[in-house]
Amino acid sequence: MDHIAQGIDLVVQDVTVAYNNGHVALHDASFSLNPGTICALVGVNGSGKSTLFKAIMGFVRPVRGTVRIAGDPVKAAHKKNWVAYVPQSEDVDWSFPVSVWDVVLMGRYGYMNFLRIPGAQDKRLAMESLERVKMTEFKDRQIGELSGGQKKRVFLARALAQQGRIILLDEPFTGVDFKTEGAIIALLRELRDDGHIILVSTHNLGTVPEFCDQVVMINRTVLAFGPTETTFTEENLALAFGGALRHLRLDHTDVPGAERNELVVLTDDEGALVVGAGGRLERRKARNDDQKAGSEP
Amino acid sequence: MTRIFEPFQYGFMIEALLVAALIGAVCAVLSCYLVLEGWSLMGDAISHAVLPGIVLAYIVGAPLALGAFLSGLVCAGSTGWIKTHSRVKEDTVMGIVFTGLFALGLVMFSRVQTDVHLNHILFGSLLGIERSDMIQATVTASIALCVMLALRKDLLLYCFDQNHAKVVGMNTTFLHYLLLSVLSATIVAALQAVGIILTVAMLITPGCIAYLISDRFDRMLLIAVISAVFSALVGTYVSYFLDGATGSCIVLTQALLFVLAMVLAPKHGLLAARRIARASPVTVDLP
16 A cells, blocks of 8 residues: 555463453463564364454453564554454344444544544545555445455455554454455455565465464463474374364375375364475365365366 | 314424424434344443443432433443353343343333323323423534534444445544444434334334435435325324324334335335346356
């Protein structure tokens, strides 16, 4: 958009979150992200992914530890509109009486006066954001009248209009078709190259090596954090998911003239992760084949 | 023929019609938010729970609105507290809290000598309303209306997506209590028109009617207000000939409008649904 986002970093340090009933959802979680990265947040349900998101959004206050955005506490960062949030589809009331345009303008609320009357700048940025996600022609639709991928793009446009430097995405690929998934990934890459921090909470293990530079593996605490190549390994996944993963080890020795071509398919009932011989991460080239990945190596 | 115009010859009727229309409009605006936020039961709960506050305010001579407001906060606050500190679900807790407070109010009322009839509080008394009560209702309703219209976009975002509201720096806790306060104030005004028991109808029916007819919020507000004002005027007018039961007539009119909307609404009505089903060939959604 207008600007290349300047260096805003996100530092999560020793964060421990406990709820009223005494349940400790997350303890001693630490990681830090520098500008210009796409980072996956991976873990089973109940592992504290959403708690970590809530801590970054300031919804829960850690009993210990801090979340700092460019050195500021989260509340100050929100006042500057630095954090944008793209909700999970299930968390949105799609019958709500608002249009695509209304939703994108909501991204500008933090910049408007208390009556929230959009100015020329707000309208221009909202329009540009819609163009960028190719949703201009659906501007006046009620949000429930859109396909899964279009719905996702509307909320991405809202994050763009907000000009957030840190964009949190909750399960961005559920209910999204194959083509849109590619379009969303392309857009996230552009944003990364502009210097944004993109933090993606996902079950879709198969897409992680494809577009994430870094990975945070989480189960009540940060189990592993680092570049995807070295962190998103079979061992770490086994650690994070335990028995929750389907683990298929396929050993194709029937290929004439080939060496042992071992292939491991890890799946959490969403996009599968395919690990080739020697722990090499297979990027999904034939992306729509991921359900059948085992049959045709 | 003259009998049709007879009600308009009386000053008290004109006043009752105007007050009913104003209260209807305020409730209608609020009802749009309550319906979208899923606070219908909250409206019912608080409208009952205000009774002890009203009696208490009467005893100490404070404005009834203040008592109702505090009572409403106690209801909402204790519901939230019990929910987070026990395994009982919110709607159940709410049921216990508001009936408890309502019963407390009835007991207190029976021990206090007042010149207010219990029936007036329970069922409203627009045709026999005291001038001071009418002024109080008008002022309270006007303030609630101004607050809601000024902050309508913030409240809408609060209902739609609290997470986003928070990350753009809005104070959602403040908005939560603001909506509660506006709800309590509106209930105080609505009590004059329809009484405690039927207040919840004023607080949800217009919003429901509008929600069926439109899927844009600004249009929804307009439709809710029009249907509520229409119901208030028709109900009050008809009740003149029945010699009372004004509140019931208003609520009944709203209920009839709701049924009409449900059948005839252009997109979400029963007839429209049938037309759409007939027009499109049978398709099966494959996952």
